[in-house]
Amino acid sequence: MGDGTSIGRVRGLGSAHEGAHHWWHQRLTAGSNLLLVLWLMVSLLLLPNYSYETIATWMASPWVAVPLILFVVSVFYHFRMGLQVVIEDYQHDESRIVLIVLLNFFTIAASALAIFSILKIAFTAGAA
Amino acid sequence: MANVSKPARPLSPHLSIWKWGPSMAVSIIHRATGSGLATVGTILFVWWLVAAAGGPGTYADFTGMFTLESGALNIVGWVLGIGLTFCVFQHMMSGLRHLFLDMGANFELKSNKTTAYLTFILSVVLTLGFWLLMLEKWNG
Ligand code: HEM
Numbered sequence: 001m002g003d004g005t006s007i008g009r010v011r012g013l014g015s016a017h018e019g020a021h022h023w024w025h026q027r028l029t030a031g032s033n034l035l036l037v038l039w040l041m042v043s044l045l046l047l048p049n050y051s052y053e054t055i056a057t058w059m060a061s062p063w064v065a066v067p068l069i070l071f072v073v074s075v076f077y078h079f080r081m082g083l084q085v086v087i088e089d090y091q092h093d094e095s096r097i098v099l100i101v102l103l104n105f106f107t108i109a110a111s112a113l114a115i116f117s118i119l120k121i122a123f124t125a126g127a128a
Numbered sequence: 129m130a131n132v133s134k135p136a137r138p139l140s141p142h143l144s145i146w147k148w149g150p151s152m153a154v155s156i157i158h159r160a161t162g163s164g165l166a167t168v169g170t171i172l173f174v175w176w177l178v179a180a181a182g183g184p185g186t187y188a189d190f191t192g193m194f195t196l197e198s199g200a201l202n203i204v205g206w207v208l209g210i211g212l213t214f215c216v217f218q219h220m221m222s223g224l225r226h227l228f229l230d231m232g233a234n235f236e237l238k239s240n241k242t243t244a245y246l247t248f249i250l251s252v253v254l255t256l257g258f259w260l261l262m263l264e265k266w267n268g
Pocket residue numbers: 026027030031033034037075078079081082083085086158159160161162163165166169170216219220223224226227
């Protein structure tokens with residue numbers, strides 16, 4: 001296919017050569033999501049109840065805190081790539097850039113909050 | 129190439145022209161459930177973690193949004209609980225089917241259709257099963 005016309009290159013049109021990588025990472029995280037989502041659903045069902053004490057003690061174990069952090073990384077990376085495709089399919093003007101920037105802000109803020117909270121529970125609830 | 133200016137050729141059929149079938153439904157519902165989980169699901173999940181990190185008080189404020197005085201689920205709890213669980217299982221089942229299609233398998237008309245129906249049946253069954261087990265714990 002070559003690199004397109006010179007004006008096309010200047011305008012940044014044409015393939016950024018990222019597609020295959022994006023597609024493959026969406027599939028890789030589909031696999032890790034499958035394991036981590038099943039783990040979380042089953043673990044929740046195995047808890048005796050859903051009181052604060054039960055949840056905090058449960059999350060204080062490394063065998064829960066670590067998979068939970070992996071869950072956040074895998075699922076959030078997966079949906080960030082997924083929603084990017086949804087935005088690209090329906091938005092064709094400048095709003096596409098704005099939405100993708102907002103999507104990045106949302107994903108990074110949400111994952112930082114989630115991971116900080118898990119670590120805080122893991123490092124304090126166990127000691128209490 | 130000669131008559132590009134006046135193409136008397138059929139246009140590519142768009143959504144309004146196709147006859148609806150199960151595989152189309154699975155495809156769009158995969159997108160809808162993924163997008164719903166990524167937005168509503170993510171906000172609730174992060175809120176739950178932040179509430180738990182805040183201690184018993186903020187955790188009780190969080191669970192209070194979805195439960196009655198008695199501790200049983202309120203209408204918001206039911207709708208979000210069942211809705212998001214169904215989205216998880218439906219997206220999981222259609223995602224699994226997607227992975228087989230991506231490998232070039234399951235394009236035979238009959239099995240393609242059967243597995244499309246199967247994603248819905250399995251996700252309804254899994255959602256019901258999950259909540260039956262969950263409520264057993266809930267009600268003590
Ligand atoms: C349970 C295990 C999961 C599996 C097996 C899975 C599988 C997949 C696959 C194969 C795709 C690509 C579809 C395509 O290219 O058309 C996809 C897309 C997507 N997934 Fe997942 N996924 C899972 C969990 C999740 C979760 C938990 C979320 C959200 C929090 C999510 C959000 C999305 C989104 C937003 C898309 C983009 C949809 C689209 O482009 O139409 N997925 N998923």
